[in-house]
Amino acid sequence: MFKYFYAASLSMLTLASISAPVFAVPSGTPQSVYAQAGEKPRTDRNRKDFFEQLNLSETQKQQISSIRQKYRPNIEQTSERLRTAQQDLQKLMASDASRDQILAKYQQVGNLRQDMERLRFQSMLDIRDVLTTAQRQELEQMMQQRRSKKPELRNDRPQSPAPR
Numbered sequence: 001m002f003k004y005f006y007a008a009s010l011s012m013l014t015l016a017s018i019s020a021p022v023f024a025v026p027s028g029t030p031q032s033v034y035a036q037a038g039e040k041p042r043t044d045r046n047r048k049d050f051f052e053q054l055n056l057s058e059t060q061k062q063q064i065s066s067i068r069q070k071y072r073p074n075i076e077q078t079s080e081r082l083r084t085a086q087q088d089l090q091k092l093m094a095s096d097a098s099r100d101q102i103l104a105k106y107q108q109v110g111n112l113r114q115d116m117e118r119l120r121f122q123s124m125l126d127i128r129d130v131l132t133t134a135q136r137q138e139l140e141q142m143m144q145q146r147r148s149k150k151p152e153l154r155n156d157r158p159q160s161p162a163p164r
Contacts (some may be wrong), residue, residue, distance in 0.1 A: 053138060053142060054131070054135045054138055054139060055135070056135070060130050060131070063130045064127055064130055067123060067126045067127055067130070068123070070123075070126075071119055071122070071123040071126075074119055075116070075119050075120075075123075078112060078115050078116050078119060079116065081112055082109065082112040082113065082115075082116060085105065085108050085109045085112055086109055088105055089102070089105045089106060089109055092105050
Protein backbone atom coordinates (compact mmCIF):
# COMPACT_ATOMS: atom_id res chain seq x y z
CA MET A 1 0.00 0.00 0.00
CA PHE A 2 2.74 2.47 0.96
CA LYS A 3 4.68 1.56 -2.18
CA TYR A 4 1.67 2.43 -4.37
CA PHE A 5 1.01 5.66 -2.51
CA TYR A 6 4.68 6.63 -2.76
CA ALA A 7 4.79 5.94 -6.51
CA ALA A 8 1.55 7.83 -7.06
CA SER A 9 2.82 10.68 -4.93
CA LEU A 10 5.99 10.99 -6.96
CA SER A 11 3.95 10.97 -10.15
CA MET A 12 1.67 13.68 -8.87
CA LEU A 13 4.61 15.68 -7.63
CA THR A 14 6.00 15.60 -11.13
CA LEU A 15 2.67 16.75 -12.53
CA ALA A 16 2.70 19.66 -10.14
CA SER A 17 6.20 20.52 -11.31
CA ILE A 18 5.36 20.17 -14.97
CA SER A 19 2.11 22.07 -14.77
CA ALA A 20 3.53 24.80 -12.58
CA PRO A 21 4.67 27.17 -15.36
CA VAL A 22 1.08 27.31 -16.64
CA PHE A 23 0.16 29.01 -13.42
CA ALA A 24 2.66 31.86 -13.49
CA VAL A 25 5.61 30.34 -11.70
CA PRO A 26 8.20 33.01 -10.91
CA SER A 27 11.31 33.33 -12.98
CA GLY A 28 14.43 32.25 -11.15
CA THR A 29 12.73 29.28 -9.49
CA PRO A 30 15.26 26.45 -9.05
CA GLN A 31 15.77 24.32 -12.13
CA SER A 32 14.86 21.18 -10.20
CA VAL A 33 11.43 22.63 -9.51
CA TYR A 34 10.36 24.17 -12.81
CA ALA A 35 11.68 24.45 -16.33
CA GLN A 36 13.95 27.35 -17.14
CA ALA A 37 13.00 30.01 -19.67
CA GLY A 38 15.20 28.43 -22.33
CA GLU A 39 13.14 25.25 -22.13
CA LYS A 40 9.76 26.95 -22.18
CA PRO A 41 8.59 25.98 -25.70
CA ARG A 42 9.22 22.29 -25.02
CA THR A 43 7.69 22.56 -21.53
CA ASP A 44 4.57 24.31 -22.87
CA ARG A 45 4.13 21.52 -25.39
CA ASN A 46 4.63 18.82 -22.73
CA ARG A 47 2.24 20.55 -20.37
CA LYS A 48 -0.38 20.91 -23.10
CA ASP A 49 0.01 17.21 -23.91
CA PHE A 50 -0.48 16.34 -20.24
CA PHE A 51 -3.66 18.38 -20.03
CA GLU A 52 -4.98 17.00 -23.30
CA GLN A 53 -4.22 13.42 -22.33
CA LEU A 54 -5.79 13.86 -18.91
CA ASN A 55 -8.81 15.51 -20.51
CA LEU A 56 -9.20 18.02 -17.68
CA SER A 57 -12.44 19.93 -17.56
CA GLU A 58 -12.40 23.71 -17.45
CA THR A 59 -13.44 23.47 -13.80
CA GLN A 60 -10.48 21.20 -13.05
CA LYS A 61 -8.11 23.54 -14.85
CA GLN A 62 -9.44 26.46 -12.80
CA GLN A 63 -9.15 24.47 -9.57
CA ILE A 64 -5.56 23.51 -10.34
CA SER A 65 -4.79 27.12 -11.21
CA SER A 66 -6.20 28.21 -7.85
CA ILE A 67 -4.12 25.60 -6.05
CA ARG A 68 -0.96 26.80 -7.78
CA GLN A 69 -1.79 30.41 -6.90
CA LYS A 70 -2.39 29.41 -3.30
CA TYR A 71 1.06 27.83 -2.94
CA ARG A 72 3.00 30.24 -5.16
CA PRO A 73 3.88 32.85 -2.47
CA ASN A 74 5.25 30.24 -0.06
CA ILE A 75 7.10 28.41 -2.81
CA GLU A 76 8.62 31.67 -4.08
CA GLN A 77 9.69 32.72 -0.60
CA THR A 78 11.11 29.33 0.33
CA SER A 79 12.85 29.06 -3.03
CA GLU A 80 14.54 32.43 -2.57
CA ARG A 81 15.59 31.59 0.99
CA LEU A 82 16.98 28.25 -0.22
CA ARG A 83 18.90 29.86 -3.07
CA THR A 84 20.41 32.43 -0.70
CA ALA A 85 21.33 29.78 1.88
CA GLN A 86 22.99 27.65 -0.82
CA GLN A 87 25.02 30.63 -2.01
CA ASP A 88 25.99 31.42 1.59
CA LEU A 89 27.09 27.82 2.09
CA GLN A 90 29.28 27.97 -1.00
CA LYS A 91 30.87 31.18 0.25
CA LEU A 92 31.45 29.67 3.68
CA MET A 93 33.13 26.64 2.13
CA ALA A 94 35.58 28.89 0.32
CA SER A 95 36.20 31.08 3.36
CA ASP A 96 37.95 30.63 6.69
CA ALA A 97 34.62 29.91 8.40
CA SER A 98 34.63 27.38 11.20
CA ARG A 99 33.40 23.84 10.74
CA ASP A 100 30.47 24.62 13.07
CA GLN A 101 29.43 27.63 10.97
CA ILE A 102 29.50 25.52 7.81
CA LEU A 103 27.55 22.70 9.45
CA ALA A 104 24.92 25.14 10.72
CA LYS A 105 24.46 26.60 7.23
CA TYR A 106 24.33 23.09 5.78
CA GLN A 107 21.56 22.24 8.25
CA GLN A 108 19.67 25.37 7.23
CA VAL A 109 19.91 24.38 3.55
CA GLY A 110 18.61 20.90 4.41
CA ASN A 111 15.70 22.32 6.39
CA LEU A 112 14.76 24.65 3.54
CA ARG A 113 14.88 21.76 1.06
CA GLN A 114 12.52 19.84 3.33
CA ASP A 115 10.23 22.86 3.51
CA MET A 116 10.21 23.06 -0.29
CA GLU A 117 9.44 19.36 -0.65
CA ARG A 118 6.65 19.66 1.92
CA LEU A 119 5.08 22.54 -0.01
CA ARG A 120 5.33 20.61 -3.27
CA PHE A 121 3.81 17.54 -1.69
CA GLN A 122 0.93 19.49 -0.15
CA SER A 123 0.29 21.15 -3.51
CA MET A 124 0.40 17.77 -5.21
CA LEU A 125 -2.12 16.34 -2.75
CA ASP A 126 -4.46 19.24 -3.40
CA ILE A 127 -4.12 18.73 -7.17
CA ARG A 128 -4.64 15.00 -6.72
CA ASP A 129 -8.00 15.72 -5.08
CA VAL A 130 -9.11 17.51 -8.26
CA LEU A 131 -8.37 14.53 -10.52
CA THR A 132 -10.69 11.61 -11.06
CA THR A 133 -9.49 8.06 -10.42
CA ALA A 134 -9.20 7.50 -14.17
CA GLN A 135 -7.13 10.69 -14.56
CA ARG A 136 -4.83 9.61 -11.73
CA GLN A 137 -4.31 6.25 -13.41
CA GLU A 138 -3.67 7.89 -16.78
CA LEU A 139 -1.20 10.25 -15.14
CA GLU A 140 0.64 7.31 -13.58
CA GLN A 141 0.95 5.65 -16.98
CA MET A 142 2.23 8.86 -18.57
CA MET A 143 4.77 9.29 -15.78
CA GLN A 144 5.98 5.70 -16.16
CA GLN A 145 6.52 6.37 -19.86
CA ARG A 146 8.35 9.58 -19.07
CA ARG A 147 10.57 7.87 -16.50
CA SER A 148 11.44 5.14 -19.00
CA LYS A 149 12.56 7.83 -21.48
CA LYS A 150 14.46 9.86 -18.89
CA PRO A 151 17.81 8.02 -19.27
CA GLU A 152 17.69 8.78 -23.00
CA LEU A 153 17.14 12.46 -22.24
CA ARG A 154 20.14 12.48 -19.91
CA ASN A 155 22.33 11.12 -22.71
CA ASP A 156 21.33 14.05 -24.92
CA ARG A 157 22.59 16.62 -22.40
CA PRO A 158 26.11 18.00 -22.63
CA GLN A 159 28.50 16.25 -20.29
CA SER A 160 30.22 18.08 -17.46
CA PRO A 161 33.95 18.57 -17.92
CA ALA A 162 36.05 15.83 -16.39
CA PRO A 163 37.56 16.64 -12.98
CA ARG A 164 41.19 17.67 -13.07
